[in-house]
Amino acid sequence: MKCILCGSDNTNKIDVIKKDDLISLYKKAFDINVENIIKQDLFYHHCCDCDLRFFTLENGEIPSGDDGFYNHLNKLPWYYMQEKNEYHFAKQFIKKDSRVLEVGCGKAAFASFLPNKQNYIGLEFSSDAKKLAKQNGINIENISIEEYSKSNKTKFNIACSFQVLEHVTNPYSFIHSQIKCLNWGGAAR
Ligand SMILES: [Zn+2]
Known part of the structure; x- marks a missing residue:
């Protein structure tokens, strides 16, 4: 193997x-x-x-899990936490004009820690999470990072994920695709 x-x-x-x-x-x-x-x-x-x-x-x-699986987990109150300790650590690297991509964003709770949520895009497979975030003016796309990176090369200053890597089927392409979306990493192939 x-x-x-x-x-x-x-x-x-x-x-x-x-x-x-x-x-x-x-x-x-x-x-x-x-x-x-x-x-x-x-x-x-x-x-x-x-x-x-x-x-x-x-x-x-x-x-891997599908939409129904994650929608179900989404209903468990502890599954998508409102706050993770990592948010406090990560937000110190983010400036007001930083364009932020969060992959596997859950309900996009991290967006409320940012100085400007208009510069934030979250990726998440759960369609319920997308609907919920929209009500708070936060953009979530139901698309894989591999697909998203094809048309969004070099568009972001920051790419991040919190407690996601263990859910990912292909960790190499997951990380590589995030790098492609960064303005300094867009040349990665
Ligand atoms: Zn290995």
Whole structure:
């Protein structure tokens, strides 16, 4: 199995997570039916070169949540937090005229920490989050960063994500696409 971050072949399978266990745990803990998302057992791997741990299906594909899954999580009061400690750290790097892209923005709570929310775009798969943000005058797009970066190269000064990377199916292209959107990183290919 190739590492999904660094591409190394030096990986080990460390566990197999049974499909039925996952389905019953999601049902019990969150009352979410994930039968449509989790159709096979998940394989858990470790990369000996970059130390990433990651899940795949048996054929190497990476499972991900869909709109219904994240809309459901969205209803849990703790899932999209109004405030994360990282917001206070990150906002000190953002000036009034900084154009900010947040990828995996949830309800875009971070936007209210910024000096100018008109210069903010959030990306998030949940259509409910988009509707909610719009009521507060905040722009969210329901699109992947890979797609978004194709037509928004070099448009931003800041790209950020908070507690998102662990949900991402392809961490390499996720980070690379964010860099393409930055004014100093737009030459990245
Ligand atoms: Zn690796």
